[in-house]
Amino acid sequence: MNLVSLEDNLYICHTPSATGKATPAYSSIQPLQNMGTPLNCILLIDDDEPTNFLNRLTLEQAGCARHIRIAQSGQEALDYLQDATPRPDLIFLDINMPAMDGWEFLERYRHLPAARKADIVLIMLTTSLNPDDEIRTLAIPEVAGFEHKPLGQEQLDVLLRKYFA
Known part of the structure; x- marks a missing residue:
C-alpha cells in the first residue's frame, strides 16, 4: 500500500x-468529537524530524490544539519552558535523544518553578521496547504516561479523553 x-x-x-x-x-x-475546547498548546520534544512531522500531522488532523510547538532537543525544550508562550498543556517527550536525553530532561524539568510546570501533562512517547524504561517512567511523578511511537489517532483520542475530558 x-x-x-x-x-x-x-x-x-x-x-x-x-x-x-x-x-x-x-x-x-x-477530528475528535465532543472533546470541547482544544488545548492551547502541545509541545513535542524529539530530535527526529520525520517523527515530528508525523506527530504534528496527527495532532493537526485531530484539531486538538491551537498551537503545536516542536523542540528538537531537551535543552531547547527547557529554554522554551522557561518563557513558554503559549505554555503547553501537554508534552510528548522522547527518551533517546543526543546530548540531553529524556531522562536528563526530566531531571532538569523537576527544577523548573512550579508555576512553569503547573497542570502540564507529560507523556513519554518513545520507540523503546525496553520494559525497564516503562518501569522507570512510572516511578517519576512528573510523567503521566508511557506510549509507543508513532502517535496514532486512536492513541491520541484515549490520552486526550483520559487527561482533558
Missing part, C-alpha cells in the same frame, strides 16, 4: 486489486 497524497483529512492509498492493478482505498480520519 503506497500513500499517494493527503487532502482534507483523507488519505488516498493505492492497494492491489484482484487483477493486480492499483485501486484507490479511502480512509477518513475524523
